[in-house]
Amino acid sequence: MLTKTSFQGKLNKTENLFIPFVVAGDPSPEYTIEFALRLQEQGADVLELGVPYSDPLADGPTIQRAAKRALNAGMSLRKAIQLVPELRKHGVEIPVVIFTYYNPVLQIGHQDFFNLLEENGVEGVLIPDLPFEESEEVRNMAVKKDVEFISLVAPNSDTRIQQIAEHARGFLYCVSSLGVTGGSSGMSAEALTFIKKVKEHSQVPVAVGFGISTNEDVKLVREHADGVIIGSKIIRLIEAELDVIEKGQKEEALESFTKGIQELVRD
Amino acid sequence: MLTKTSFQGKLNKTENLFIPFVVAGDPSPEYTIEFALRLQEQGADVLELGVPYSDPLADGPTIQRAAKRALNAGMSLRKAIQLVPELRKHGVEIPVVIFTYYNPVLQIGHQDFFNLLEENGVEGVLIPDLPFEESEEVRNMAVKKDVEFISLVAPNSDTRIQQIAEHARGFLYCVSSLGVTGGSSGMSAEALTFIKKVKEHSQVPVAVGFGISTNEDVKLVREHADGVIIGSKIIRLIEAELDVIEKGQKEEALESFTKGIQELVRD
Amino acid sequence: MLQAFPDIKGRFGDFGGKYVPETLMGPLQELEEALDEAMADPEFQNEYHHVLKEYAGRPTSLTYADKISEHLGGAKIYLKREDLNHTGAHKLNNAIGQALLAKRMGKEKIIAETGAGQHGVASATVAAKFGLECIVFMGEEDIRRQELNVFRMKLLGAEVVSVSSGNGTLKDATNEAIRYWVANCEDHFYLIGSVVGPHPYPRMVRDFQRIIGDESRRQFLEVEENLPDRIYACVGGGSNAMGMFYPFLQDDSALVGVEAAGKGIDTPEHAATLSKGTPGVIHGSLTYLMQDDNGQITEPYSISAGLDYPGIGPEHAHLFQTKQVRYEAVTDQEALDALKLLTQTEGIIPAIESAHALAQAFKEAGSMEADETILINLSGRGDKDMATLMEHFQEEV
Amino acid sequence: MLQAFPDIKGRFGDFGGKYVPETLMGPLQELEEALDEAMADPEFQNEYHHVLKEYAGRPTSLTYADKISEHLGGAKIYLKREDLNHTGAHKLNNAIGQALLAKRMGKEKIIAETGAGQHGVASATVAAKFGLECIVFMGEEDIRRQELNVFRMKLLGAEVVSVSSGNGTLKDATNEAIRYWVANCEDHFYLIGSVVGPHPYPRMVRDFQRIIGDESRRQFLEVEENLPDRIYACVGGGSNAMGMFYPFLQDDSALVGVEAAGKGIDTPEHAATLSKGTPGVIHGSLTYLMQDDNGQITEPYSISAGLDYPGIGPEHAHLFQTKQVRYEAVTDQEALDALKLLTQTEGIIPAIESAHALAQAFKEAGSMEADETILINLSGRGDKDMATLMEHFQEEV
């Protein structure tokens, strides 16, 4: 009964989702388009398009580096949103979720921000530093504009898990400390309990993202959740190609990137 | 009526005294003997034989340097006293006053110190950091051993001037801020008043010493006091010969030194 | 009766709140509950005040600066001597409060961010005193500049983590401390050094710093029988100023917060957040900050490391908006001049931070009446700034 | 009833007196008269205590060092926090007293000697505060070693005179200050930094430092209802120790003075004047000192500049001779170990001088009973010693 997942009707499955994350403009807008296309080819269901920010305090060093590269290349929230029609033009059809910190949104203003999202056909938005308690106005606007406001939930969200899960739209991002310690150990009991509890209350697919970096992690998540979100690992695959990109050897870079993705998400 | 000036009967005048100061062992005991002889030749009436001390806090930089040279040459209070018979052997006949800070005296002990002075035929002792109030025991011993204990008196000795002057033996050392500002100005009124007051109470010759460094200073002091004490200037005359001494040209050094003294004390 | 801020949502009027990753919402909730419970517990209050008195050296003196008052020829100037606190600045008041709370909550590890190292030293100090482990995050650039304070923290037993992200200064160290807290919130207490960060930090830090204003008020009434006409404090994050101002908010005293104008507020090199910034979110709180058109936080500049911060506590943003406090900005040069003047007339070498408050007060004192009074919060001593001062004054002195 | 020392001749039993050039006898007489008159004047006393409270930050705290007490597992250890004084050490108490006296005597210029620079900074501070000119004599070797304190004095407006005579350290700076005073005693006040020098200095400095012991006594009785079983203080010239001990001389508390054993009292490199010296005259006073067979004063050695002095105050010599105080000596290494231990258990970085007192107390505390108490005078903070500490601990921390 997953009624709240529509992404303007574009997401036609509610399980076994592959949700990759890239930073818009890392290392250039052109490459973001290319990476998005390759990810779609490899089965991505939703694209999280990260907006680079000067102070990404929910992100680790990998995404910080990506943000720095993108900022140096001139990326901004507005440009990232305007990149979405470009993605479409080049063939990206899966729903796009803009991942941005709150401050750039505030500077544009809530109303203008949602107008921009609408104008550029963005299907979702995720603001990692705008928790449930601070997001009411934004959530309401999102509903009005038919943009999915993606919520996050963490194991220590505690009594708020139910509340967050019940209000979730699009998909629900589980920030799970997976407790993956090696191939064999599987998920910790706590992690399983947590995911179970979230699923109980959620009317949207429950996707898990946090330090997922091997095919084994991916498989493990698929067993228990509706989707897997992969960020840093994808950035690292991009980083591995920077030298080749620098040399202008685009095809080689993309091919190698694609292989990395295939290896990561194969069944 | 200068009854208290005897220096064991060796000082046979009570005015127009020339009292030079040298540091024992600067730059060597041999040279101290030579300088003493030259000074006697030039009319010195009493020789102040300074004992080098690590912390000569009543002395300016010139005498500090001399003390350092003498200490480096191994001089000590005991050796300085034992230098007196050597002086005699070489012909020094004028009374010798040992000028020493109090601490070395204390280390030898009062009794032994005076025994030493007696054994070596020293006629006087001056301890710049042993003021009247602290010197009773030493003064009494000095009297017993027929050693003149030379006292100092300063313009700011104030009510104590009379007391110090009345107890003075040998000669009285006036630490006078002379107010000599140039050739013509003469002595300041305060200095004159001070010397006059000292002379009123003293039964010994009143000698003035403090920064006397030109023949003009000497003449000026002679006009008003019974004696002139010259220290730093003599040390500087010695210092001027150090290079020549270093080269072993003893006669030249002594001749040049003698000329300097002559120039300083001529009438 | 003024409305009590922050409200239940952690807001000071329009400002404040909790703009943090979801993972921190639980720990912030836990903190808020523990804080409320502790502050209402007389035993906790007693312990806090006991440590302030017997360890930190409180009450700090209220010094009548007769010579500088005479020199300026206007109002009578008093100094609240936070420089006399153990470790040399007001920072310790707050560190003590939070460390006691951490212990009470059963947390045995504390995290702190630091710029010049003052809050780092205060945190390392309370960690040693209360037997806690301590990790201090510090930008790699600041580590280079503040070698001595780094050593001091290490000697106190703290671990100093070098932060190379961003420009390697305070803002980045704070980001990194928050990130570390996100990953380790289970057993770590994050000891923030100013009235910034998500609710309940701005309130908590203010309440642990209000001892400055409470004491000042009592001391001032003892010697002058009247409250000061004007009260000055420098504003970086804003903790010494909030601590001083808060107990006077309902009085007639004019309150003046002094920001760092660096090389001038019309140049790009300053840290005058209220004078030149705009509202936005930084380090979990909606407040004023320095940012570009795209909402990217920009690098501030001030000669004083403690004011070199692109944000400001949300309560200040509120007091600015409601005009309850007047905010001014003072340049590097003005602060240095005031520092030298105080040093040579009163024998007190203030921190360069505090010298900003002095400079503004000195500007105004001369045109005040002889029966008017000024109170300046001397937030810290200048020992930590000697290297900077040597560079600037070597030729003059 | 104990005999009151010093006696009318400025003697503490066999020690003390005025072994100075005749030129200083007048000024010393003038000083003594002014001092007697001032100390008997309630207005002077009020002013002195007012400045201590409102400027210097007194009373300083009495801190119960619970963690170190527990760590050592014996007596309860209390610290008298002279490190919390303005400018960071007990030295200011005395500088304030003497500066007020100088003003009262109409002297507008003060002279001071300094080794590490602590007394120089204290003197420059009171000179600024009371509008006096200040000349500080400092050995050229010390100037090289204590660059920061030299700058601090200059910033405060003092003139720092480099002394190249002797070995260019504290002893020589003192000689030079005395010489300068001899030549300029008319309008200059010589502000000596410890209980040394000719009468009435040892008495005067003690009486301006006894505030330490007076406060400690009162504070201790408040928290323990009993006097400390043992009281420890480091001894350089001996002012912090005399200030602490004096009000306890007639009590049952065991008093322990701690000298600097440097590299060991069986090596030539130490400053353990009482343990290894003999009676003699230094800087105008008959006391113990370090000297060779010929009565030449020898160079002391200690890692702590403030203890690196070949003499000691005459009252200590007397208390040593009469066994009213027990004197011990502690090596550089023991002091550094104690410094580190206190830092990491109590969050207080002491001056290396003070760490000597700590080291001796820590040695003894473990074998005392749990109901026994120890009071240690923490004479100053360690900020001034950071360069030295970095050299010694850089690899460890």
Ligand SMILES: Cc1ncc(COP(=O)(O)O)c(C=O)c1O
């Ligand atoms: C002495 C001093 N004053 C002021 C500040 C600024 O902080 P706040 O604005 O929180 O008082 C600092 C910060 O390090 C400081 O060290």
Ligand SMILES: Cc1ncc(COP(=O)(O)O)c(C=O)c1O
């Ligand atoms: C902190 C501290 N303690 C002790 C001393 C030693 O002096 P006294 O023995 O006179 O207390 C000094 C001297 O500079 C000092 O700075």
